[in-house]
Amino acid sequence: MLNIDSLQNGIVIDHIKAGASMAIYDLLKLGKLDCCVAIIKNARSAKYGKKDIIKIDGELEIDLDMLGFLDPNITVGIIRDGKLVEKRKLVLPKELRNVIKCKNPRCITSAEEGIDHIFLLGENQRYRCAYCEQEYDARTGKRS
Amino acid sequence: MRHLIDPLDFSVEEIDSLLALAGDIAADRTRYAGLCRGKKLATLFYEPSTRTRLSFEAAMLNLGGSVLGFSSADSSSAAKGESIADTIRVISCYADICAMRHPKEGAPLRAARYAGIPVINAGDGGHQHPTQTLTDLMTIRRRKGRLGNLTIGLCGDLKFGRTVHSLIKSLARYEGIRFLLISPEELRVPDYVINEILRPKGIPFEEVTSLEESMPQLDILYMTRVQKERFFNEEDYIRLKDTYILTPAKMSLGKPDMAVLHPLPRVNEITLEVDDDPRAAYFEQAQNGVYVRMALILTLLGLAPQQKEV
Numbered sequence: 001m002l003n004i005d006s007l008q009n010g011i012v013i014d015h016i017k018a019g020a021s022m023a024i025y026d027l028l029k030l031g032k033l034d035c036c037v038a039i040i041k042n043a044r045s046a047k048y049g050k051k052d053i054i055k056i057d058g059e060l061e062i063d064l065d066m067l068g069f070l071d072p073n074i075t076v077g078i079i080r081d082g083k084l085v086e087k088r089k090l091v092l093p094k095e096l097r098n099v100i101k102c103k104n105p106r107c108i109t110s111a112e113e114g115i116d117h118i119f120l121l122g123e124n125q126r127y128r129c130a131y132c133e134q135e136y137d138a139r140t141g142k143r144s
Numbered sequence: 145m146r147h148l149i150d151p152l153d154f155s156v157e158e159i160d161s162l163l164a165l166a167g168d169i170a171a172d173r174t175r176y177a178g179l180c181r182g183k184k185l186a187t188l189f190y191e192p193s194t195r196t197r198l199s200f201e202a203a204m205l206n207l208g209g210s211v212l213g214f215s216s217a218d219s220s221s222a223a224k225g226e227s228i229a230d231t232i233r234v235i236s237c238y239a240d241i242c243a244m245r246h247p248k249e250g251a252p253l254r255a256a257r258y259a260g261i262p263v264i265n266a267g268d269g270g271h272q273h274p275t276q277t278l279t280d281l282m283t284i285r286r287r288k289g290r291l292g293n294l295t296i297g298l299c300g301d302l303k304f305g306r307t308v309h310s311l312i313k314s315l316a317r318y319e320g321i322r323f324l325l326i327s328p329e330e331l332r333v334p335d336y337v338i339n340e341i342l343r344p345k346g347i348p349f350e351e352v353t354s355l356e357e358s359m360p361q362l363d364i365l366y367m368t369r370v371q372k373e374r375f376f377n378e379e380d381y382i383r384l385k386d387t388y389i390l391t392p393a394k395m396s397l398g399k400p401d402m403a404v405l406h407p408l409p410r411v412n413e414i415t416l417e418v419d420d421d422p423r424a425a426y427f428e429q430a431q432n433g434v435y436v437r438m439a440l441i442l443t444l445l446g447l448a449p450q451q452k453e454v
Contacts, residue, residue, distance in 0.1 A: 104249065106247075106269045106270065106271075107249050108228070108246070108249060108250040108251045108254050108268075109250070111251075112227050112228065112254075115254065122340065123340050123344065124339065124340065129250070130250070131249060131250020131253055131254065132249035132250045132269075132271055133249075133271065134249075135336060
């Protein structure tokens with residue numbers, strides 16, 4: 001397996017679904033960071049067979065809500081002095097603000113600019129637009 | 145500050161209290177005649193409405209208050225491109241309370257977030273119409289003496305009918321409710337109503353297509369109009385609009401103390417002959433709409449008699 005230097009201080013985003021790391025790289029705007037960022041694709045995983053990993057060599061506030069929405073199986077490890085000091089499990093966030101857009105043509109968000117697109121997590125792990133209650137299925141990524 | 149955007153914004157206890165106040169107003173309207181003297185209601189109607197707007201205006205005038213506003217988007221600053229957030233902040237300087245109807249879903253909620261005055265949702269597209277729901281609840285309670293232990297038949301357009309969804313949500317909070325959902329396959333209630341409201345609460349319901357077979361079981365029959373404006377395809381509208389027509393022959397199958405409600409306007413889904421049946425409650429429902437809006441205005445302005453005593 002390809003060797004990537006161990007982090008001294010930084011963040012490891014692990015258990016990313018194989019092939020999804022570039023999307024996360026873009027969504028978290030990691031390309032704008034000055035620090036070293038490593039993307040490991042198709043790493044071996046006992047649990048999933050294959051997975052992607054992103055290692056960030058530096059302190060960074062990660063939008064855990066965004067990651068939780070994208071894939072709640074992702075784990076985020078915080079590394080300090082070369083040791084894993086914290087491992088964060090992600091959950092589906094209760095509120096998503098400007099992560100997904102309401103596509104309902106009858107919704108006020110489609111008529112006026114500058115309105116935050118807010119989705120609230122309801123029962124059955126589904127999100128609804130806070131304004132029109134249009135449903136977004138977090139498991140399939142499709143509106144229903 | 146309280147607003148009324150969604151029918152569930154008020155708890156069961158608050159709704160009971162509001163309906164009791166509306167009942168008191170119905171019993172002696174003159175007692176409440178001057179309670180809103182000096183207060184102004186702004187009616188911000190971005191799409192045409194006859195009953196709802198006039199009902200709000202009548203309610204405020206009955207309370208001794210005054211009314212200002214507009215009745216179409218063309219005659220408002222929206223035509224110049226003003227946002228709802230800006231409009232409501234300006235209107236908050238002119239009026240004490242406002243009722244908003246808007247074709248876009250969620251517009252009144254948007255307004256409430258920026259308003260300095262209570263906002264009442266007077267209908268937002270096909271989404272919510274909470275004062276119609278309060279009107280329906282008041283009519284059921286006055287006719288049956290209760291809001292629980294009832295078999296309710298909802299008939300017609302159960303897919304796009306916002307009054308139906310709001311009424312199901314609201315009645316689902318009472319004990320002993322059973323629903324018969326009577327519609328053609330194409331206009332059955334959305335899955336979320338079943339999966340997120342009825343099933344989780346264990347509320348008995350049946351989806352059926354026959355109005356005749358349902359009639360003997362019903363305490364309340366809630367008829368709806370198939371609304372042309374909710375269809376993107378006119379062919380579908382024409383095919384479905386005459387599926388259910390309530391006639392005296394069908395009424396003869398119902399219980400003697402059943403009540404027939406309809407949010408109005410009707411087109412042809414209830415024949416004129418049914419109007420003479422004492423079980424027809426839809427014009428009484430329109431009258432109750434004024435009383436319940438009077439009670440709502442008093443409540444949101446903190447002017448209801450029991451609130452003043454506190």
